Amino acid sequence: MTALTLDRITKSFASAEGRVEVLRAASLRVPRAQSHALTGESGSGKSTLLHIAAGLEAPDSGRVLIGEADLTTLDDTGRAALRRGQVGLIFQQFNLIPSLNVADNLGFQARLAGCHDAAFTADLAQRLGVADLLTRYPEQLSGGQQQRVAIGRCLAARPALVLADEPTGNLDEATGDRVLDLMLELTAEAGAALLLVTHSPRLAARCDRRHHLRAGRMDNAP
Numbered sequence: 031m032t033a034l035t036l037d038r039i040t041k042s043f044a045s046a047e048g049r050v051e052v053l054r055a056a057s058l059r060v061p062r063a064q065s066h067a068l069t070g071e072s073g074s075g076k077s078t079l080l081h082i083a084a085g086l087e088a089p090d091s092g093r094v095l096i097g098e099a100d101l102t103t104l105d106d107t108g109r110a111a112l113r114r115g116q117v118g119l120i121f122q123q124f125n126l127i128p129s130l131n132v133a134d135n136l137g138f139q140a141r142l143a144g145c146h147d148a149a150f151t152a153d154l155a156q157r158l159g160v161a162d163l164l165t166r167y168p169e170q171l172s173g174g175q176q177q178r179v180a181i182g183r184c185l186a187a188r189p190a191l192v193l194a195d196e197p198t199g200n201l202d203e204a205t206g207d208r209v210l211d212l213m214l215e216l217t218a219e220a221g222a223a224l225l226l227v228t229h230s231p232r233l234a235a236r237c238d239r240r241h242h243l244r245a246g247r248m249d250n251a252p
Contacts, residue, residue: 032059032060032062032095032097033097033222033223034058034083034095034096034223034225035058035059035093035095036056036057036058036059036079036083036093037092038055038056038091038092038093039055039056039079039082039091039092039094040055040056040090040091040092041053041075041078041082041087041089041090042090051246052075052078053075053246055092055247056092056243056246058248060191060223060224061223062190062221062222062223063218063221063223064223064224064238065224065226065236065238065239066223066224066225066226066239066240067227067228067236067240067241068225068226068228068234068241068243069227069228069229069240069241069243070229070243070244072229074245074246075243075246076195076243077195077227079227079243080225080227082094083193083225084113084117084119084193085101085104085109085110085112085117088102089102096190096191097116114139114142116190116191117189117191117193118139118184118185118189118191118222119193119194119195120177120180120193120195120197120213121180121195121196122195122196122197122198122199122200124173124179124180126168126180128167128168128169130167131165131167132155132163132166132167132168132171132179133155133164133165135179135183136151136154136155136160136164136183136186137183137186138183139186140186140188142187143187145188146186151186154182154185154186154216157212157216158179158181158182160178163175163179173200173201173205174201174205177197177198177201177209178209180197181209181212185222188220190222190223191223191224192223192225193225194213194225194226196228196229197209197210197213197226198210198233206233210226210233210236213226214236214237
């Protein structure tokens with residue numbers, strides 16, 4: 031089953047010199063239970079493509095399917111509901127809620143989606159190495175710990191699709207490797223699809239498939 035389909039996506043933005051075309055008929059398909067990496071030079075449109083895949087931005091043309099649902103036919107409310115129920119987002123900036131402790135941050139997305147499972151979330155916390163940090167707040171955590179909590183928050187909602195934008199970009203190499211190990215392991219166990227945006231060919235090589243954006247067009251690698 032296909033978790034994500036991007037079909038001939040185009041996107042441009044206004045600039046002082048006129049319209050700048052960022053994506054030019056970019057297409058990719060991510061089946062369930064597979065990890066796919068998206069690489070490209072800075073400014074190549076990787077984050078824009080990921081935001082379009084999440085329904086956070088609309089393409090100028092093309093189709094975005096999450097499972098069988100076409101995001102381009104939904105209004106803002108419909109896209110938000112689909113994203114809440116089926117899509118998990120992990121960002122480089124962690125985006126934890128400062129006023130919530132680790133336990134509440136971990137359960138936040140699952141509660142929004144109406145699928146909070148305390149036992150499952152506790153198991154995630156244990157496997158992510160944050161079970162002894164549940165009463166701490168984000169400001170009391172290291173970068174690696176915060177990113178582990180962000181991954182747990184995402185996976186606690188059991189999404190069919192995980193979209194990760196440079197999730198190890200703020201971490202040192204050793205910590206980033208451990209975080210990626212956990213992401214790949216946990217998404218594979220859940221049967222979820224993972225689309226990982228990264229600038230690192232080394233990290234991209236860890237995924238099942240690789241895609242490269244060049245001048246707004248997609249080059250695929252096996």
